[in-house]
Amino acid sequence: MRDTLRPGLVHTARIRVDSGRTIGFMGPEGRVHGTPYMILDLEQACRDLILQHADAGEDSVGTEVSVRHLAPTLLDSTVEITVTVTAVEGRGVRFEVSAKDELDQICSGMHSRFVVDKAKTFERLKAKAAKRAALG
Secondary structure (H helix, E strand, O other): OOOOOOOOOEEEEEEEOOHHHEOOOOOHHHOEEOHHHHHHHHHHHHHHHHHOOOOOOEEEEEEEEEEEEOOOOEOOOEEEEEEEEEEEEOOEEEEEEEEEOOOOEEEEEEEEEEEEEHHHHHHHHHHHHHHHHHOO
């Protein structure tokens, strides 16, 4: 991770709320941006910012999410996500996150990520898979 990743950096992403990002359990009239999908979009925006400052072979994984979903966002709306680095502690990166649609602030909160070496992570995952396979 390069030392260019520091508090104060801001990244903005825009997404369109397609049907895959909506809840369906309330029927067609109730299709809105679902909370799990909104969180996925927030995490992706944070990851994108980190990748701009990552060394070759690095990526990041989420470690904590605390978000308030404040307002519904309609199908086919555009959401603007803003993420701001608030702390970098070793390989840990903390963000303030927020999003708005054309009419409302739709969420606010925080998200933390941890920068990983992908090769080392793959080795740890292989070791865990081997342990699980040994259980039968």
